[in-house]
Amino acid sequence: MFNLYINDLIGELNSIPGVKCLLYADDLVFWTEADKRKVEEKTEQILNKALTTLEEWCKRNNMKINTSKTAFQSFPLAHKTIHPRLRYKGAALSQSNEFKYPGVTFDNKLNWKIHVDKVASRVSKRINVPKQLAGSKWGCAQSTLNLTYQKYILTVITYSCEPLITAEPHTLQVLEHAQNQALRPITGAVKTTPIDAMLFTTGNKLIQELIKEKAVLLHEKLLRIPAHQYWKTYKNKPRNLKMQNGFIQKVTEIKTKLEIKSKPQP
Numbered sequence: 001m002f003n004l005y006i007n008d009l010i011g012e013l014n015s016i017p018g019v020k021c022l023l024y025a026d027d028l029v030f031w032t033e034a035d036k037r038k039v040e041e042k043t044e045q046i047l048n049k050a051l052t053t054l055e056e057w058c059k060r061n062n063m064k065i066n067t068s069k070t071a072f073q074s075f076p077l078a079h080k081t082i083h084p085r086l087r088y089k090g091a092a093l094s095q096s097n098e099f100k101y102p103g104v105t106f107d108n109k110l111n112w113k114i115h116v117d118k119v120a121s122r123v124s125k126r127i128n129v130p131k132q133l134a135g136s137k138w139g140c141a142q143s144t145l146n147l148t149y150q151k152y153i154l155t156v157i158t159y160s161c162e163p164l165i166t167a168e169p170h171t172l173q174v175l176e177h178a179q180n181q182a183l184r185p186i187t188g189a190v191k192t193t194p195i196d197a198m199l200f201t202t203g204n205k206l207i208q209e210l211i212k213e214k215a216v217l218l219h220e221k222l223l224r225i226p227a228h229q230y231w232k233t234y235k236n237k238p239r240n241l242k243m244q245n246g247f248i249q250k251v252t253e254i255k256t257k258l259e260i261k262s263k264p265q266p
Contacts, residue, residue, distance in 0.1 A: 002025075002026070003025070005061070006023070006026075006061070006063070007023075008057075009023065009028070009054070009057050010022075010023050012053055012057055013030050013050055013053060013054065016046070016049055016050050016053060017046075018032045018033075018034075018046045019031075019032055019046060019047075019049075019050045020032070021050075024101075024102050027101060027102050028054075029101055030047075030050050031047075032046045032047055032050075034046075036077070036078060039076075039082055040082045040083065040084050043074075043082065043084045044084035044085055044086065047072070047084065047086055048086060048087060051086060051087065051088045051093075054088070055088060055089055065088065067088060067089075067091065067093070070088070070093060071093060071094045071095065071096040071099060072084075072086050072093050072094075072095055072096070073095065073096050073097070073098075073099050073106065073108065074095070074108065075106075075108060075109075075110060076108070081108060083095060098114050103159060103160060104160045104163070105118055110163075110166065111167060111168065111171065112163065112164050112166070112167040112171060113167075113171050115164075116164070116167065116171055116172065116174050116175060117174065119156060119157060119159075119175065119178075120174045120175060120177075120178045122156050123153055123156055123157060123175075123178040123182070124178065124181075126152060126153050126156065127153065127178075127181055127182050127185075129148065129152060129153075130145050130148055130149055130153075130182060130185045130186055131185045133145055133148060134185040134186065134188070142186060142187065142201075142202075145185070145186040146186050146202045146203070146204075149182050149183070149186055149202075149204075150204075153179075153182050154179070154204075157175055157178065157179065157207060158207075158210055158211075158214065161210070161211050161214055162211070162214050162215040162218045162247070163215075163247060164211050165211055165212060165215040165247060165250045165251065165254075166245060166246060166247060166250055169208065172207060172208050172211070175207045176195075176206060176207050176208070179204070179207055180195055180198070183198040183199070183202055183204065184198070186198075186202055187201050187202060212254055215247070215250070215251050215254070216251055216254055216255060216258075219231075219247075219248070219251040219255075234248060
């Protein structure tokens, strides 16, 4: 009923030229983009108009925005961060260098290091569970320990992990290390045991391989959204950031490699 009550808000915000909007339950996010010429002026003008629209909608529908949990963030292609002045009901909104939505921490450069570190921290608190279940005399069977890991720990690592396909390998190594720490009590392996051996024994995969698989599956699902042409018509254009590819560029690269491998050898 709550979703039905607020679903017209999306239409009002999306009708503003230059504004795009998403709503997950009561978590609202809207954004705009502009080139580097007068970028602060343009973003400030467009987003303040969206905030005014939001204020008017809330007044008509007796809704209140929690401004203590509201902030804005910029994702600049240039090295310089922009600082538009955004206001809601006359009060200035705070600018953040990192923000969680929903469950994923976005940093300004989208290198995902902050998010990965937070995930690894959550995993480290859960690793004690398989350790406690892996007693040498009374412990659970390896299959039970492995299932516990996959349902209780791996789900934390892979939650909304598809965007991590753009992260650097050394950033994702933190998650690989977290998985290795969890697999040792499952297999009873010592520290010198090769990682490949533990993965083979438990039937698990490298985290980076799981991220690639999930990213490709997500892209295929996006291509199949009915009556939505954005993903189908998106053109893989050259990017301004030559050292950092986006989600679509990385997925396209992986799918191209898979197509090459799948072709029969002459």
